[in-house]
Amino acid sequence: MSNSSRLSDILDDQIGIFIVPDFGGGNGIQIQGLDSEYTLLLVDGYPIIGRQSGTLDLDRIAVGNIEKIEIIKGSSSSLYGTDAIGGVVNLITAKTNEPFSLNSNYKFSSFNTNDFSLNIGAISEKGHNINAFLNLFNSKGYDLIETDLLNTIEPFKNLTAFLSHNFEFKDLSFFSSFRMFREDQKFRLNESIYGNNIINESNFNTSVSLNKFDRLSFVLDNYFTRYKSEENFSSLSINTPESFFDQSLFKSELRSIFEINKKNKLIIGFGITNESLKRNNFYKNKVTQNSFNYFVQYEGFIFENTNYIFGARYDQYGEYDSEFSPRFAIRTQLNEKISSKISIGKGFKTPDFRQLYFNFANSSSGYSVLGFNAAKEIINNLQATGQISNLIISENEFEGNLKPETSISFNFGIGIKTEKNISFDINFFRNQIKNLIDYKIIATKTNGQNIFSYYNLNKVYTQGIELSSLFNLNDNINFKIGYQFLDAKDNDAIKRINDGDVYARISPNSPAFLIQKEDYFGLFNRSKHNINSKITFKTKNNLQFYFKSKFRSRYGLVDKNGNDILDQFDEFVNSNIISDISISKEINNYKITLGSDNIFNYKDPENLPNNPGRIIYSKITITL
Amino acid sequence: MRTTTTYLTLFLLILSSCSKDNEVQLMDVVSERYDNLYAPQSGGVDPRTGQFTPVSGEFIKFNFSLGQITTSDTDWDLAFRGTSIIVNGGESLGTIDEPVRTGNAAVYIATGTMMSVTEVNLQQLSQDSSVGYAIAEGGGNGWYTYQGPPVNLITPTPGKILVFRTNDGKYAKMEILSYYKDAPENPDAYTSESRYYTFNYQYQPNEGITVF
Numbered sequence: 045m046s047n048s049s050r051l052s053d054i055l056d057d058q059i060g061i062f063i064v065p066d067f068g069g070g071n072g073i074q075i076q077g078l079d080s081e082y083t084l085l086l087v088d089g090y091p092i093i094g095r096q097s098g099t100l101d102l103d104r105i106a107v108g109n110i111e112k113i114e115i116i117k118g119s120s121s122s123l124y125g126t127d128a129i130g131g132v133v134n135l136i137t138a139k140t141n142e143p144f145s146l147n148s149n150y151k152f153s154s155f156n157t158n159d160f161s162l163n164i165g166a167i168s169e170k171g172h173n174i175n176a177f178l179n180l181f182n183s184k185g186y187d188l189i190e191t192d193l194l195n196t197i198e199p200f201k202n203l204t205a206f207l208s209h210n211f212e213f214k215d216l217s218f219f220s221s222f223r224m225f226r227e228d229q230k231f232r233l234n235e236s237i238y239g240n241n242i243i244n245e246s247n248f249n250t251s252v253s254l255n256k257f258d259r260l261s262f263v264l265d266n267y268f269t270r271y272k273s274e275e276n277f278s279s280l281s282i283n284t285p286e287s288f289f290d291q292s293l294f295k296s297e298l299r300s301i302f303e304i305n306k307k308n309k310l311i312i313g314f315g316i317t318n319e320s321l322k323r324n325n326f327y328k329n330k331v332t333q334n335s336f337n338y339f340v341q342y343e344g345f346i347f348e349n350t351n352y353i354f355g356a357r358y359d360q361y362g363e364y365d366s367e368f369s370p371r372f373a374i375r376t377q378l379n380e381k382i383s384s385k386i387s388i389g390k391g392f393k394t395p396d397f398r399q400l401y402f403n404f405a406n407s408s409s410g411y412s413v414l415g416f417n418a419a420k421e422i423i424n425n426l427q428a429t430g431q432i433s434n435l436i437i438s439e440n441e442f443e444g445n446l447k448p449e450t451s452i453s454f455n456f457g458i459g460i461k462t463e464k465n466i467s468f469d470i471n472f473f474r475n476q477i478k479n480l481i482d483y484k485i486i487a488t489k490t491n492g493q494n495i496f497s498y499y500n501l502n503k504v505y506t507q508g509i510e511l512s513s514l515f516n517l518n519d520n521i522n523f524k525i526g527y528q529f530l531d532a533k534d535n536d537a538i539k540r541i542n543d544g545d546v547y548a549r550i551s552p553n554s555p556a557f558l559i560q561k562e563d564y565f566g567l568f569n570r571s572k573h574n575i576n577s578k579i580t581f582k583t584k585n586n587l588q589f590y591f592k593s594k595f596r597s598r599y600g601l602v603d604k605n606g607n608d609i610l611d612q613f614d615e616f617v618n619s620n621i622i623s624d625i626s627i628s629k630e631i632n633n634y635k636i637t638l639g640s641d642n643i644f645n646y647k648d649p650e651n652l653p654n655n656p657g658r659i660i661y662s663k664i665t666i667t668l
Numbered sequence: 669m670r671t672t673t674t675y676l677t678l679f680l681l682i683l684s685s686c687s688k689d690n691e692v693q694l695m696d697v698v699s700e701r702y703d704n705l706y707a708p709q710s711g712g713v714d715p716r717t718g719q720f721t722p723v724s725g726e727f728i729k730f731n732f733s734l735g736q737i738t739t740s741d742t743d744w745d746l747a748f749r750g751t752s753i754i755v756n757g758g759e760s761l762g763t764i765d766e767p768v769r770t771g772n773a774a775v776y777i778a779t780g781t782m783m784s785v786t787e788v789n790l791q792q793l794s795q796d797s798s799v800g801y802a803i804a805e806g807g808g809n810g811w812y813t814y815q816g817p818p819v820n821l822i823t824p825t826p827g828k829i830l831v832f833r834t835n836d837g838k839y840a841k842m843e844i845l846s847y848y849k850d851a852p853e854n855p856d857a858y859t860s861e862s863r864y865y866t867f868n869y870q871y872q873p874n875e876g877i878t879v880f
Contacts, residue, residue: 411814433761434800436809485808494806494814545779547827551853552846555868556781556826604854606813606823615854 047151047626047637047663049159049179052102054113055133057592059526060512061115062574063102064596065654070101075117076453076473077506077532077570078130082393086134088208088221090249091127093293094271098396104225104243106204108149108161109177111138117510118473119391119453122355122371125317125337129391129451129477137208137221139173140165146668153661156184173210179203185230186656188649193235196653200229202243215256223247231275239277239286246270259303265315267295290322307351308344315339321397325404327418331397336360349377359392363400363417364445367392383459385471391451399446399481399498411494413483416446419497423487434488441486447500451477457510465516474507503535504567525577532567537609548613549605565600565610571619573597586630590639593623601651617651637663697880698871700735704849705865707748711764724764725749729756732832732840732871742770745834750863751812751822751847753803756835758795769795771835775802777811778829781843782868785829788839788878793831803830811844820857822847834871839878842869 048054052071056063066072072080080099085092092100114134121128144166151159160180167173182201189196208221225245232238249267274288297315304310320332339357346352352374360366371389378384395416402415403422414422420442426432457471479500487495508530515523540546541564547556548563566572578592597619600610626639638661645658707728711721729744730737738744746755747767757773760766774793778785794802807814813825824844832840848855849864870880 434804434809485806488800488804488806488809494809545827547779547781547825549824549826549845552824552848552851552855552866553853555783555843555845556828558781558784558827602819603813603815604823605826606815606821607826608808608813 047639047661048641049106049108049151049161049181050103051105051107051135053641054107054110055102056576056594057578058113058115059514059524059576059578060510060528061526062528062576062594062596064569065652066099066101070099071103071654072099073102073133074570075115075130076475076510076528077508077530077567078475078477079569082127082129082391082449082451084124084127084132086124086132087223087247088137088219088249089134089265090247090267090269090295091293092247093269093291094243094245094273094289095396096273096289098398104202104227104245105135106161106177106179106181106225107135108179109137109163109175109206110135112136117471118387118455119369119389119451119475120371121359121367121369121391122357122389123339123341125357125359125369126367126392126394126448129393129449129453130475137177137206138163138165138175139208139210140167140175143167144668147665149663149665151661151663154659155186155656157659157661158182171212175206175208177204177206179205188647188653188656194232196649197656198230198232200227202227215254217253217255218251220250221248236279237277238279239275241273241275243271243273245272261301263297263299263301265295265297265299267293269293285324287324288322289324292320294318309342311339311341313339319397323397325402326397327401327403327415327422331401333361333363333397335362346374351375361394364394365447367394367448367450381461385455385457385459387453387455389453391453392448393450394448395446395481395498402498411496413496414486416498419486419495423495426487426489431489432487433490435486436488437486441499446481446498447479449477449479449481449500451475465518467514469510469512471510472508473510474505476503476505478503480504501536504533505535506530506532506567506570508532520582522580523577524579526575528574530570530572530574532570533564534567534609537564541609546607546609546611548607548611550613559607559611559613563612565612565614568600568603568610571597571599588628588630590626590628591623592625593621595619595621617648620646620648622646622655633667635665635667637661637665639663694877695873698732698735698873699868700871701866701868702730702735703851703866705730705737705748705867706849707750707863707865709750709752709863712750722764723750723752726765727752727754727767729767732834732838732869733836733873735871741767743835745771745773745832745840746775748865751810752801752805753811753830754796754801755803755832757833758802759798761796761798761801772833772837773835774833776831777803778831778841779827780829781827782829782841782870785831785841786880788831788833788841790878793833812847821855822857822862838872838875839880840869840871841880842867 052063055061055073062074063071064074073083075083116132119129124132147163149161162178165175180203185195185197185199187195204225206223211218227243229241231241247269251265254262270292272290275286295317299313302310315337317335322330337359341355343353354372356370358368369390373387375385400415400417402413403418405412453475455473460468480502481498482501483496483498485494486497510528512526541561546559548559549556574596576594581589598616600614600616602615604614622642624641625643626637628635628637641659647657709723709725711723727747727749728737729747732745744756755773755775756769756771758769774795776792796802804810811828813823815821830842844867846866847862849861851866852860
């Protein structure tokens with residue numbers, strides 16, 4: 045309905061899901077106050093990789109062939125393994141139901157942006173179900189700050205192609221798909237260094253199910269994906285190396301599903317994962333990692349109206365501690381209208397390769413960042429050659445391994461369906477995360493440069509209330525609203541404030557003072573209140589109106605007064621509302637849409653470079 | 669001769685009573701603000717090429733009793749160059765253009781405000797040495813917080829009070845307010861001129877008094 049072909053917009057359209065700009069640029073999903081780094085993104089159950097600076101750019105994913113989005117909130121590593129701390133987003137691709145189907149659309153919007161999609165589906169007489177999708181997307185980009193040389197978003201063009209095949213043969217069913225993405229974007233470092241940045245991504249999977257036995261079935265999944273990004277300078281530059289990032293992942297998993305009876309089901313399985321990465325600024329030429337996992341899940345009933353799921357998974361790693369992740373969820377249908385849900389689960393995220401092997405020197409500001417594993421050896425070498433003037437950490441802090449970040453999440457929700465046209469859900473959540481990885485100074489070199497490395501440092505929590513409600517006034521008018529109250533803080537910062545160790549300064553012209561507990565605002569880039577709502581309205585002559593609004597209360601991005609925490613005296617991005625509107629008309633196989641995103645033209649170039657302001661578009665869709 | 673002695677005795681009496689009065693009447697603690705102490709440096713990392721050349725350039729010296737910068741080789745208490753702050757006591761780290769320490773100045777960083785730090789903790793005082801300055805270098809270690817990209821700002825860490833023993837054995841405390849010219853309300857690492865120190869200080873001019 046948002047008329048967009050990018051995942052960021054489609055997720056933004058989901059009630060109760062909040063898309064926020066990430067630090068690394070791009071848009072990320074923030075589930076229950078946890079950053080996109082802590083959300084696993086899957087297409088048909090297979091993970092998307094290529095988190096170059098930790099976050100995953102949602103604008104990379106074209107969604108013209110996505111039929112359904114499944115969102116699990118809260119930690120669920122019991123089923124999905126690493127990264128499923130905040131939640132899991134699974135995009136299910138469409139399968140045609142007809143012998144032949146075709147859907148194509150073209151959208152033209154502000155900043156000379158062209159977006160073309162084509163979906164073709166066919167079912168052969170023998171039952172082969174084939175679906176193909178193509179998306180071409182290009183834009184001139186935009187510039188919010190015209191006084192500098194660089195554009196905010198440089199011109200780019202990208203292409204997404206997808207092909208899937210489903211087939212059933214006797215007791216076997218096959219599913220395989222192939223997806224590729226290629227993007228070419230101009231980039232400019234300064235006046236003399238410019239060129240292109242090319243991203244190539246491909247994903248390939250096959251899945252075979254065997255349903256030969258009465259209540260027992262087996263599934264074998266194989267998946268390979270590769271994400272490669274590289275800069276190509278067209279200018280001459282001697283001192284700046286071209287950057288590159290080449291990651292690949294192979295996954296294989298075998299599951300057995302045993303249906304004990306109609307209500308009880310047992311799933312047991314195991315899998316292996318092989319991951320590798322080559323990139324610039326790395327301590328090793330190529331790093332690889334193998335891991336093994338074993339999992340079990342049991343679904344059953346206690347009473348007639350109460351079902352539960354118990355799952356557990358064990359992930360075994362070479363480079364860091366192995367993880368055991370259980371989860372338990374129970375749901376009770378209290379009566380026809382009211383149901384309740386409780387879940388408690390563990391989540392984890394392994395350190396990424398950057399946190400282990402980074403070897404990066406910032407040439408302009410004069411500091412370097414080393415991965416934990418790289419730091420051990422590099423510091424030893426620097427010490428041996430007398431280049432360290434001050435070792436800030438103690439030698440034994442190099443012992444052992446960096447630990448995975450782990451979370452425990454608790455959710456309690458109640459769902460009410462009054463009549464068939466009104467529903468109301470409320471959910472209380474709390475996520476406690478520990479061993480959060482952050483960087484700190486480990487040494488100073490004799491030339492005055494600081495060396496940073498990654499450590500398990502912080503403990504943070506996020507807690508809050510989620511509300512969502514749906515009213516279908518009649519068949520033609522539909523209203524949805526979602527609200528989230530969020531309290532997200534650093535446990536250690538609270539302790540430091542209570543101990544009277546944190547000071548603040550209102551302006552560079554005033555003296556510092558001790559801050560109070562209530563002056564602490566919480567984690568960066570978190571709003572206390574988020575609301576999104578949308579209304580759709582259809583007239584008798586097939587005219588459709590759509591209006592969406594999202595509200596974000598004020599939030600902070602920068603620790604302005606240098607005390608390492610976000611407090612009342614820092615700088616904040618003001619509360620804001622962004623509204624989208626569109627109107628569509630269907631005529632036979634055609635649909636024409638006119639619309640505007642961010643119609644009230646909210647902008648904040650300094651803090652929100654991802655927001656270009658008002659966008660106007662028109663779109664035509666043909667369905668056969 | 670008698671007369672002379674009498675006069676002398678009288679004179680000595682007046683003199684001693686005068687000096688007794690002086691001991692009772694302490695001089696007031698000096699509370700001042702110093703704006704835009706410019707402390708440039710050469711070398712370091714060239715932002716354009718990424719090449720590192722050793723840091724050099726004259727340290728700008730400050731004398732608390734004068735309340736002024738000075739070029740004296742001996743009568744200075746502390747000195748600034750870029751983000752580095754040295755004291756006139758201890759040994760040189762050996763960087764280019766670093767002045768010889770001639771005095772017995774020392775320093776430590778206290779946590780608190782100008783109001784709350786009221787007494788010098790003599791045990792904590794330390795001097796520069798051949799392995800590092802008494803005021804540690806680098807963001808987060810000493811007097812400032814460095815906020816990485818894209819902000820790249822140097823912000824004096826609130827709650828850090830620099831407590832000095834001066835070259836002539838008196839005491840002073842200092843709160844650095846800004847590292848940018850004219851202490852702008854919203855400094856910008858790209859447009860604001862840096863290496864301009866603005867600070868508040870209090871100087872205890874009375875010998876041997878460790879409270880402010």
